[in-house]
Amino acid sequence: MLADADRLKKAAKEIRKQSLIMTHDAGSGHPGGSLSCAEILSALFFYKMKYNPKDPKWPDRDRIVMSKGHASPALYAALSEAGFFPKEELKTYRQLNSRLQGHASIYTPSIDICTGSLGQGLSVGNGIAMAGKLDSKSYNVYVIMGDGELQEGQVWEAAKSAAHYKLDNIIAIVDRNGLQQNGPTEKLMRIEPLAEKFHAFGWHTIEVDGHNISELVNGLDLATSIKGKPKVVIAKTIKGKGVSFMENVSSWHGKAPNDDQLKQALSEVEAN
Amino acid sequence: MQPGQKTAAIRDGYGKGLLRIAEDNDVVVLDADLQDSTRSLQFGENHPERFFTMGISEADMVSTAAGLATCGKKPYASSFACFLVRNALDQIFVSVCYSKTNVKLVGSHAGLATGEDGPTAQEITDISVMRSLPNMKVIVPADSMQTEKAVEAMHKQEGPMYMRMSRMPTPIIYDDSHVFEIGKGYILREGENAAIIACGTMVSESLKAAEELEKEGIKATVINMSSIKPIDRELVIETANKTKAVVTAEDHTIIGGLGTAVEEVLFENRAYVPIEKIGVKDMFAESGKPEELYKKYGLSHDHIATAVKRVIYRKAQNNRG
Numbered sequence: 001m002l003a004d005a006d007r008l009k010k011a012a013k014e015i016r017k018q019s020l021i022m023t024h025d026a027g028s029g030h031p032g033g034s035l036s037c038a039e040i041l042s043a044l045f046f047y048k049m050k051y052n053p054k055d056p057k058w059p060d061r062d063r064i065v066m067s068k069g070h071a072s073p074a075l076y077a078a079l080s081e082a083g084f085f086p087k088e089e090l091k092t093y094r095q096l097n098s099r100l101q102g103h104a105s106i107y108t109p110s111i112d113i114c115t116g117s118l119g120q121g122l123s124v125g126n127g128i129a130m131a132g133k134l135d136s137k138s139y140n141v142y143v144i145m146g147d148g149e150l151q152e153g154q155v156w157e158a159a160k161s162a163a164h165y166k167l168d169n170i171i172a173i174v175d176r177n178g179l180q181q182n183g184p185t186e187k188l189m190r191i192e193p194l195a196e197k198f199h200a201f202g203w204h205t206i207e208v209d210g211h212n213i214s215e216l217v218n219g220l221d222l223a224t225s226i227k228g229k230p231k232v233v234i235a236k237t238i239k240g241k242g243v244s245f246m247e248n249v250s251s252w253h254g255k256a257p258n259d260d261q262l263k264q265a266l267s268e269v270e271a272n
Numbered sequence: 273m274q275p276g277q278k279t280a281a282i283r284d285g286y287g288k289g290l291l292r293i294a295e296d297n298d299v300v301v302l303d304a305d306l307q308d309s310t311r312s313l314q315f316g317e318n319h320p321e322r323f324f325t326m327g328i329s330e331a332d333m334v335s336t337a338a339g340l341a342t343c344g345k346k347p348y349a350s351s352f353a354c355f356l357v358r359n360a361l362d363q364i365f366v367s368v369c370y371s372k373t374n375v376k377l378v379g380s381h382a383g384l385a386t387g388e389d390g391p392t393a394q395e396i397t398d399i400s401v402m403r404s405l406p407n408m409k410v411i412v413p414a415d416s417m418q419t420e421k422a423v424e425a426m427h428k429q430e431g432p433m434y435m436r437m438s439r440m441p442t443p444i445i446y447d448d449s450h451v452f453e454i455g456k457g458y459i460l461r462e463g464e465n466a467a468i469i470a471c472g473t474m475v476s477e478s479l480k481a482a483e484e485l486e487k488e489g490i491k492a493t494v495i496n497m498s499s500i501k502p503i504d505r506e507l508v509i510e511t512a513n514k515t516k517a518v519v520t521a522e523d524h525t526i527i528g529g530l531g532t533a534v535e536e537v538l539f540e541n542r543a544y545v546p547i548e549k550i551g552v553k554d555m556f557a558e559s560g561k562p563e564e565l566y567k568k569y570g571l572s573h574d575h576i577a578t579a580v581k582r583v584i585y586r587k588a589q590n591n592r593g
Contacts, residue, residue: 059343106371112342114371117362120335124367127339127347130324134300135343154363157332165324 003047003217011081012042012213016242016269018077018090024262026094029102032252033146034074036177036210036237041078043216044142044173048224053083056110062139063128065113067121068146068175069103070254076100076108084109119152121145122172126158129167140224141170148180150191156201162230163202171223172203172232175210177239179250198232210235242269279441282472283380285416286437287311289423290348294319296427298344302337304330304351310380310437312350330359334377338367341374346427353379353395353436357402368432369407376426377402377434383523384557384565385438385473391556399471400528402434403501409433409454410501412522412530414475415445418498421452429454436472438523440562443476445496457504459511463491466580466587467511470521471497471530474550474571478521481576492580500530505537512543516590517583519548521576523566526551546586548579 015038023029045051049062066075073093080087085099085108092098099107103116113124125143132139149155162170174194178184185191195205204226208219216235223231239253240246243265246257257265291314293299302324307313316323326333330351337347350356356379357364368375379398386394402410411426411433413419419437426433433454445460460475461482470478475496482492493511497503512518518538520531531549538545550571557569566572 065339112371113338113373114366117366120331120363120367123332123335123363124339124342126332127336127341127345128343129339130300130336131340131343131345134322134345154329154331154335157327157329158335161326161329161332161336164327 003213005213008042008046008213011046012038013269013272014081015041015074015077017266019073020257020262020265020269022073022076022090022093023256025091027256029073029094029256030070030254031073031257032179032239032246033068033071033175033177035241035243035246036239037071037074037144037175038241039211039213039216040144040173040175040235041074043213043220045078045082047217048220049142051082051110056084060137060139063112063141065115065121065125065141065143066104067115067143068118068149069115072100072102072104075104079108079110118146118149119154122155122158123161125170126162126167129170130165132169139169143170143172145172145174147174147176147178147185147191150174151189159198159201159203166228167230168227170230171220172230174232174234175237176234177237179239179248179253181250181253183250194234202229204229204231205234206231207234207236210237211241242272244268278444280416280444281439281441282413282416282419283311283437283439285413285419286350286378286380286423287314289420290315291318292420292424293427296346298346299427300324300340300345300347302326302333302347302349304328304333304355306351309352310350310378312348330355331363334360334363334375335367337375338371338373346374348376348378350378350380352393353382353398354393357395357398361401365405369405372407372431374430375432378437379434380437381439382436383438383473384552384569384571385440385523385562387440387562387565388559390559394557396525396552398436399500399522399524399530403528403533407432408501411435411454411499412471413437413498414472414496415442417444417446417448417450418452421450422498425452425454438473440473442473445475455499455502455504457507458496458498459493460496461492461494463493464515465491466517466519466584467493467495467515468519468521468576468580469495469497469508469530469534471500473523474521477566477571477573478576480573481580484573484577485580490580490584497530500533503533503537508534508537509541509543512538512545516545517587518545519550519576519579519583521550523571524551525554527554546583546590548583550576550579
């Protein structure tokens, strides 16, 4: 498939704008890690994955597990952009009676599993991948993880299981933005050398610039072409990407922009 | 245990139960390197393509089971109760209960009945913890056959469930004609002086206590409350109103388990009858033979019989008052 880079860039921009508006309107949420994975989601939803918004639980669909469940604004924005529900509904994020919970949940159309407690998504993805093998389905499972999340032991239990069962239908994507809630991952609890770690666990590793559409697209294509082992795409990103005062500032992990900040942020994203 | 009485370990029923439902190709079984002990290996040997050894990684196992369930599979994930419930609680909370995935969790080696392995392996908090999770159902069968039947019943009903089993051989109570229903308690013996509501291994202990009491002219009802959540509310209230004296018996901490569940039902329905809870006091036990531990930590049939006498005495006091 030929990637329409302009379309993907436009979608990433929309994911950023909506993530900012959602967290602003809710007065809470996680903008930093939503902005960092905008291109990743854009490449998955508008290039790589097969799905049908009219049949959200289509058995042959590619699956996405948002293991970093706090980046739900980006996921909701991508889902609405893909047509799973009207854009209007994004206004209900974090409000009472909404299908758009603070962290990704099964109440949102097409989402298969609740997340928000870090570390569980890769194991869930493995289970979906095993079911695909049992049923001879050709779908792929994409699991998006944060880099701080990799400090959770369960991630490495799952890394071992995916290799043991040769789950080549699972593609983990690490949003390697370098920051977690209280600062840099490497200062708080080192996770490098990351590619070597996954490699040692039996994974094929691919490293890309997570804001470069063509690198992402090529990396994902390479990932799905390799058989016999699980694959991880380590996407180097910038937390808060696209908004000057949010970029590389860990305090924007879980804080909403105020009116003025939103105005400036939206204009910067628009201008990029 | 009576001499010559037929016994089997409750967990043996799990392996047999899995074989009963194995013809459904969506049934898959996962274990965390205790498949020989939990008896899930019986399924694994017969259906290796649907059996997954997950290594000693309970958290991974539970979330993987949840993933399988999102695709219509019907996973059974088993280990020792202690490791399953304590190592994978967050996964059970998020991937299973909150996500409403059709995952059946099976914990073996529960309670002091685990014996010599000591307090690490003697899981005494699982009923309490699992019962408090939204969407979770909790089943504690009383013998091997009831376990087999429970596996079948769990298979028929969608949603998260936890089944608790024990290691030591216990007397056989049921035969193949037993119909197991989730949410139903079973009267095994009727008597008007008091009621013993028990689960798991303590059902046999309670029956023995009731037999001994009968020799002294005390007639006790014995109920096997094999479904702890949902609990058979009607049966609890009806029995309490009839006997006006209740003893609960469980191989589990007295905090939050069967006894607490029964108390909740009684209080919510203003059935203020005397109640005594037999169970592990707020403490860790030690290594020892199950029978020795039951004696030392207050779970034996003698302790149950004494508790029955106490509630009957309290009932008499109430009547005088």
